Structures are given as C-alpha cells and as structure tokens.
Amino acid sequence: MMERLAKLESLSQRWLYLATILLLMVPFLVRIPMPPRGQAVMAAKGVYDTIEACPPDKVVMIDSSWDMGSRAENRAQLECVVRHLCRRRIRFVVTSMVTPFAPDFAARVIEPIAKKAGYVYGRDWVNTGFIQVGGNIGAIIDGMCKDFHKIRPTDWKGVPASKLPLLQKVRTINDIHMVYCITYSPAEQWISFVKGQYDTPVAFGCMSIMGPWYYTYLDSGQLCGMLLGNRGAAEYEALLGHPSTGTRLIGVASFGNCIIIAAAFLGNLGAWAARRARRKA
Amino acid sequence: MRRYVITAITFVGGLFYLLEFVLPGHAPQPASQPAGVATRPVAAGTQPATQPAAPAKRPAADKPNSKDRQNVLTPWLPDVAKFLLIVGTMAFLLGPINLVRGHLKTLIRGGEGWAGSVAFMAFLVMGLTAASFKTKDDAAAKTAKPPQVTSRPASGPASAPASAPTSAPVAAKAPPKPGTVFDVLYDALIFGVSTAFFASSMALLAFYLVSAAHRAFRLNTVESGLMMAAAVIVLLGQVPVGDWLTYRLPEFLQLRAWAQWTLMFPNAGVQRAVLIGASGGAIAAAVRHWLSLGRRSE
Numbered sequence: 001m002m003e004r005l006a007k008l009e010s011l012s013q014r015w016l017y018l019a020t021i022l023l024l025m026v027p028f029l030v031r032i033p034m035p036p037r038g039q040a041v042m043a044a045k046g047v048y049d050t051i052e053a054c055p056p057d058k059v060v061m062i063d064s065s066w067d068m069g070s071r072a073e074n075r076a077q078l079e080c081v082v083r084h085l086c087r088r089r090i091r092f093v094v095t096s097m098v099t100p101f102a103p104d105f106a107a108r109v110i111e112p113i114a115k116k117a118g119y120v121y122g123r124d125w126v127n128t129g130f131i132q133v134g135g136n137i138g139a140i141i142d143g144m145c146k147d148f149h150k151i152r153p154t155d156w157k158g159v160p161a162s163k164l165p166l167l168q169k170v171r172t173i174n175d176i177h178m179v180y181c182i183t184y185s186p187a188e189q190w191i192s193f194v195k196g197q198y199d200t201p202v203a204f205g206c207m208s209i210m211g212p213w214y215y216t217y218l219d220s221g222q223l224c225g226m227l228l229g230n231r232g233a234a235e236y237e238a239l240l241g242h243p244s245t246g247t248r249l250i251g252v253a254s255f256g257n258c259i260i261i262a263a264a265f266l267g268n269l270g271a272w273a274a275r276r277a278r279r280k281a
Numbered sequence: 282m283r284r285y286v287i288t289a290i291t292f293v294g295g296l297f298y299l300l301e302f303v304l305p306g307h308a309p310q311p312a313s314q315p316a317g318v319a320t321r322p323v324a325a326g327t328q329p330a331t332q333p334a335a336p337a338k339r340p341a342a343d344k345p346n347s348k349d350r351q352n353v354l355t356p357w358l359p360d361v362a363k364f365l366l367i368v369g370t371m372a373f374l375l376g377p378i379n380l381v382r383g384h385l386k387t388l389i390r391g392g393e394g395w396a397g398s399v400a401f402m403a404f405l406v407m408g409l410t411a412a413s414f415k416t417k418d419d420a421a422a423k424t425a426k427p428p429q430v431t432s433r434p435a436s437g438p439a440s441a442p443a444s445a446p447t448s449a450p451v452a453a454k455a456p457p458k459p460g461t462v463f464d465v466l467y468d469a470l471i472f473g474v475s476t477a478f479f480a481s482s483m484a485l486l487a488f489y490l491v492s493a494a495h496r497a498f499r500l501n502t503v504e505s506g507l508m509m510a511a512a513v514i515v516l517l518g519q520v521p522v523g524d525w526l527t528y529r530l531p532e533f534l535q536l537r538a539w540a541q542w543t544l545m546f547p548n549a550g551v552q553r554a555v556l557i558g559a560s561g562g563a564i565a566a567a568v569r570h571w572l573s574l575g576r577r578s579e
Binding site: 011013016017020024041042067068069070071072101104108131132133134135136139140142143144146147150151208211212213215216218219228229231234250251253254256257258259260261263264266267268271 | 298355358359360361362363365366368369370372373471472475476478479480483487488490491492494495496498499500509512513516517519520521522537541544545548549552553556
C-alpha cells in the first residue's frame with residue numbers, strides 16, 4: 001500500500017498535465033452554475049457603491065489598459081462596470097495606457113453594451129484611445145487631472161474634442177466622479193495623484209494574482225473598491241443581478257484552484273508514504 | 282556637453298514638479314461649464330437631454346491638496362506633461378528600431394535563428410501595414426457631425442434603444458461598411474493571432490502551477506504548514522467552491538471570510554512593510570536620478 005502511495009511523489013508530469021487539461025475543459029463543455037454565494041465582499045461592494053453615488057453632473061473615467069494577455073479576467077471586470085454605468089445612465093470616458101491594443105479591446109466590450117442601452121458615442125461615452133505614457137505615468141495622470149484636453153485633444157479615431165460634447169464637459173478632475181483602472185497590474189500613480197492630491201475616488205480591477213498587493217490600499221481607504229479577478233466580476237454581477245462573463249469564468253477558476261490543491265495534496269501524500277516506506281525498509 | 286544638457290534638463294524637470302507640489306496655492310475663478318450638455322443620459326420620454334448643465338459645486342481651496350489649488354507653476358503642468366508624452370512616444374520607437382537592426386543583421390549574415398528573424402520581419406510589416414491602412418470607422422468618424430443633443434431625448438432604457446435619428450460623431454451609428462483587406466488583416470493579427478499566442482502563453486502558467494504544487498510544495502516544517510494553510514484558505518475562499526463548502530456555517534467560519542481576513546490583515550501588513558522599505562529605496566533612487574548622482578554613462 002505504502003509503495004503504491006509512494007509512487008505519487010514521482011508521478012509523471014504528463015498525467016498531471018492531462019488531468020489539468022481535462023478538468024479545465026469540464027466547465028467549458030458543461031455549464032455548471034456556480035454563482036458566488038453570500039454577500040459580496042467589501043472590495044466589490046465599494047466599487048458598486050461609489051458608482052451608485054455618482055452625481056448627475058459628473059462622469060466616470062475608465063482606464064481600460066488591458067489586452068489579449070489579461071483578457072481572461074479584465075474583460076469581465078470592464079463588462080460588469082460598463083453595464084452598471086449604462087443602467088444608472090452615467091456617462092463615461094475611456095482612456096488606455098500601457099498597451100496600444102487596449103482601445104480596440106475596450107471598444108469590443110463596451111460598444112455592444114452601450115448600443116443596447118441606447119448610449120450615443122460622443123455624447124454619452126467616449127473612447128479617447130491610447131496614451132503613450134512611457135515611464136512618466138504619474139506626470140501624465142497629473143496633467144490629465146489639470147487639463148484633460150491638453151493630454152487628449154481627440155478621441156481614438158482622431159475626432160477633435162470640439163466635436164464630442166462629452167469631452168467638452170470633461171476638462172479637469174473636477175468633472176470626474178471616480179476613476180476605475182482595469183489592467184493586469186494597475187498603476188499606483190492613480191492613487192498617488194487622483195486620490196492623494198485631488199481626493200477623487202479610485203477603484204482598481206486587476207488580475208487575481210496581483211490582488212494581495214493592492215489589499216494594502218483597500219485597507220487604508222486609498223482605493224474605494226477593487227474587482228479582484230473573475231471573482232470580483234462575478235460578485236459585481238451578483239450585485240447587479242445580471243450574471244454574465246465573470247460568473248461563467250469563476251467556475252473555471254474553481255476547477256483550476258481545486259486542481260492545484262489536489263496536486264499539492266497528492267505530492268505530499270506520496271512524500272509521506274515514501275518516508276514511511278523508507279523507515280520500514 | 283551632452284551629459285551637462287541631460288543633467289540640467291533632469292534637474293529642472295524634477296525641480297518643477299517639486300515646486301509645483303510644495304508651493305502654496307490659491308483658488309482660481311470657477312470656470313463656466315459648456316452650455317447644451319446634458320448632465321446625464323436620461324430615459325426616453327422622461328425629460329429632454331438638453332437641460333442646462335448644473336453648476337458644479339466647487340469646494341474651497343482650504344487644504345493644501347485641494348482640487349482647486351493653483352500656484353504660479355500649475356498652469357504649466359499640462360504642457361510639461363505633454364512634453365513628457367512626446368518624449369515617451371519617441372522612446373517608444375527605440376524598441377522596434379533596435380529589434381529591426383538586430384534582426385536585419387541576423388538576416389544579412391544568415392546566422393543562427395534566421396527563421397525567427399524572418400517571422401519577426403514578416404509580422405512587423407504586416408502589423409504596420411494593417412494598422413496604417415485600416416480604414417474602418419476612421420474616415421467616417423472624422424467627417425461626421427457632432428451629435429444633435431438638442432433634438433432628442435438622450436436614450437432609452439436598456440431594453441428599448443432609442444429610435445429617433447441621431448448623428449453620432451463616429452461610425453458606430455454610420456451604416457456599416459465592408460472592411461478592406463487591411464481591416465481584415467488587422468483584426469486577424471490582433472484578435473486572432475496575437476490573442477491566441479498570448480492566451481496560450483498565459484495558460485501555460487496553469488500547468489506550471491500544478492506541477493510546482495505537486496513537486497515543490499512540501500509540508501516539512503511549521504512554516505510550510507502555515508503557508509499551505511494560508512494558500513488553501515485563499516485558493517478556496519476566492520472561488521465559489523469555498524462558498525459552497527461552508528455557506529451553511531456561521532459567517533465568521535466561512536472560507537470566504539477567512540480568505541478575506543488573511544488578505545486584509547496578515548497579507549496587507551506584510552505588503553505594507555515591503556512597500557515602506559521599497560519606498561525608502563525609491564526616494565533615494567529618485568534623488569540620485571534628479572541630481573544625476575548615478576554612474577556616468579560617458
């Protein structure tokens with residue numbers, strides 16, 4: 001018995017990989033409803049409550065700086081917040097930094113939702129496109145807070161701000177109720193400048209793996225909220241009462257996390273059995 | 282000479298931001314809102330979208346970091362940021378230029394890895410061509426009139442899109458045109474090839490994690506036991522499986538609550554300690570850069 005268990009320690013990686021593929025395929029092939037139970041955690045509720053509190057004369061700024069690399073988690077985080085904004089009839093401006101592909105990915109998510117909600121581009125929402133910040137992200141954010149048009153005089157298609165009524169309204173940080181930054185690892189300069197200098201609420205949407213780092217800012221109140229991976233998106237969708245991409249993908253994450261725990265358990269079981277077998281011998 | 286120019290620009294730039302931040306400011310005259318801009322998209326049939334913009338309530342500049350604080354340097358801040366934007370864009374070109382030089386050398390000399398260089402050059406040319414000549418939406422966007430916000434209610438509820446005609450400034454409302462070959466190529470490269478490549482490379486992490494968990498995560502000591510316990514709690518507490526396992530228990534015994542506690546307290550404490558330590562180093566590095574005290578490049 002111990003000898004058989006001991007073989008688990010040196011189990012070929014091929015079997016682990018095969019098991020991983022098969023188990024991760026299950027939630028894609030069979031739809032398993034796995035909505036998060038219980039109340040949403042403070043992080044997701046914070047984003048929701050801040051958007052709910054948006055006054056009528058303000059807009060929400062979304063920094064959608066993700067592309068194909070982090071689409072698996074960031075897409076659902078953008079989708080649920082845009083759906084909430086459209087439901088509350090709040091106008092929003094989208095910017096993108098970090099990656100030049102981000103405006104395309106953001107538009108692909110936002111356009112169908114905005115169209116369904118009857119939002120008109122230019123009047124109710126604007127995609128200002130990619131801003132090449134390089135290493136000067138703090139200075140660029142500060143410049144945007146002081147004079148948005150200096151940094152972004154056009155939208156992503158080159159339409160001047162004078163043709164876009166919403167951009168005429170958004171001139172400084174005074175016109176913005178909240179900044180929501182979605183990317184693999186949101187820039188902390190949003191906190192330093194937008195929250196620190198201007199006291200405008202900042203929320204992040206980040207990959208699950210980056211979450212532990214940003215909990216510091218959540219605990220200190222520097223972030224009004226955070227959507228952590230697909231879990232955050234799924235909780236947000238539960239708050240909206242509209243299960244969608246996040247709820248579907250969190251089921252896949254469930255399987256993935258369980259495989260990791262099972263692999264660690266099997267490895268330790270094999271190591272324990274091998275030790276026992278060596279002692280007996 | 283070059284060194285002194287770089288040193289001077291670096292010093293002046295740093296001094297500008299330092300002084301802009303520390304100099305006392307005053308509240309400027311409130312700027313008037315542009316007329317004719319609705320304050321919020323409203324539901325169809327309830328009220329017109331042309332309600333005058335509500336005057337923004339501006340807090341007094343009674344604290345040093347108030348939104349309205351302005352000193353003599355503040356008006357220059359967006360211009361300096363724009364200058365940095367231009368410099369950053371120029372720097373953005375350095376990467377591709379260096380890559381092209383390196384791969385061209387490999388191709389000309391026929392050295393090892395020439396196939397990779399061919400692939401790089403092919404994708405670079407395709408990407409540049411597709412992005413430069415893609416036309417979908419762009420032309421229509423630049424020639425379109427701004428939306429007529431005075432002529433119609435803004436929009437309907439989510440279930441009933443507005444039916445009144447509206448001239449949107451971009452092709453979102455323009456009749457759809459068939460894309461050119463460059464549009465198809467752009468979509469294929471970005472949303473097809475690149476997405477598949479990136480998704481594949483990120484998906485490999487799942488296999489590495491499973492393999493590492495099996496081979497390296499051993500319960501040999503008390504510390505490794507604590508780490509394992511924290512990992513299991515957070516892994517299960519972050520997904521619905523954890524909710525399903527413990528949702529019948531009292532709130533404080535649920536895995537979700539334990540995961541939140543682990544992230545909010547022990548984790549945040551450690552991260553904060555790391556952050557404070559790293560920030561001290563960052564300040565020292567910033568001062569060295571600002572005063573050009575680092576190693577000379579010449």
